[in-house]
Amino acid sequence: MNLATAISLVLAGSALEGFAQVCLKLASSRQSGAYVFWTGFGSILFVLEIGLYTRALKSLDIAVAYPLSALSYAAVVIAARMLLGEKVALRRWLGVAFIVAGAALAIPE
Amino acid sequence: MKKISKQAWLGLAVTVVADSFGQIFWKSLASQLPDTDHIPTLILAAAEMPIFWILAGLLLAQLFLWLAVLKQADLSFAQPITSLSYVGVGILSYLWLGEIWHIRTILSVLFILIGVSLVSSSSSSSKASFPQEREAP
Numbered sequence: 001m002n003l004a005t006a007i008s009l010v011l012a013g014s015a016l017e018g019f020a021q022v023c024l025k026l027a028s029s030r031q032s033g034a035y036v037f038w039t040g041f042g043s044i045l046f047v048l049e050i051g052l053y054t055r056a057l058k059s060l061d062i063a064v065a066y067p068l069s070a071l072s073y074a075a076v077v078i079a080a081r082m083l084l085g086e087k088v089a090l091r092r093w094l095g096v097a098f099i100v101a102g103a104a105l106a107i108p109e
Numbered sequence: 110m111k112k113i114s115k116q117a118w119l120g121l122a123v124t125v126v127a128d129s130f131g132q133i134f135w136k137s138l139a140s141q142l143p144d145t146d147h148i149p150t151l152i153l154a155a156a157e158m159p160i161f162w163i164l165a166g167l168l169l170a171q172l173f174l175w176l177a178v179l180k181q182a183d184l185s186f187a188q189p190i191t192s193l194s195y196v197g198v199g200i201l202s203y204l205w206l207g208e209i210w211h212i213r214t215i216l217s218v219l220f221i222l223i224g225v226s227l228v229s230s231s232s233s234s235s236k237a238s239f240p241q242e243r244e245a246p
Binding site for chain 1: 132133135136138139140142144146148151155192195198199202206208209210213214216217218219220221223224225226227228229230
């Protein structure tokens with residue numbers, strides 16, 4: 001697996017975590033059947049994320065993969081804004097910008 | 110903010126250490142997996158490795174520990190502290206795996222620590238409004 005593919009897997013895993021956290025948030029406000037559905041769906045996304053990250057780790061140094069996986073923090077904020085309609089303060093967007101910049105620095109030249 | 114007990118501090122410290130070691134175990138596991146994209150083969154191969162079960166146990170223990178910590182500390186306080194595992198992983202991957210962290214990678218971790226602090230420390234400005242719960246105009 002080449003470097004670009006491995007990095008793409010980590011990015012996809014981070015995006016999946018964003019969606020998974022949204023599912024858990026949706027579950028938290030539901031009961032019975034809907035609670036089970038969103039919890040189960042979120043858990044499946046987490047398992048997929050673990051699979052993608054594990055596959056990527058085979059090709060990437062942890063010094064690259066782990067900082068890159070911090071993009072999941074940004075993915076959660078973006079997913080919460082877009083899918084849940086949460087208001088995101090400027091300070092939080094600034095944090096997202098720092099995380100994205102930090103993850104970009106982790107990518108080898 | 111809740112007053113943080115000694116137990117919560119200890120829980121946070123253990124969480125950071127467990128997360129750091131977990132990442133090293135995860136890398137070791139991934140390195141030993143066969144070179145194939147056939148998912149059942151990968152799962153079976155992983156299940157035969159002791160390190161897989163150590164990692165699974167560690168992740169599960171970490172989950173329960175995290176839930177216990179959150180009972181005693183605010184999420185906005187606890188979450189940035191756990192990002193110290195980026196530093197822990199850097200030290201352990203150098204010592205155990207011989208990975209070299211360049212200035213660029215160290216800068217990357219610094220940016221992430223600042224970013225996580227900013228994301229976690231800003232207060233929630235609204236309750237989540239779920240799309241299906243919004244009122245029709």
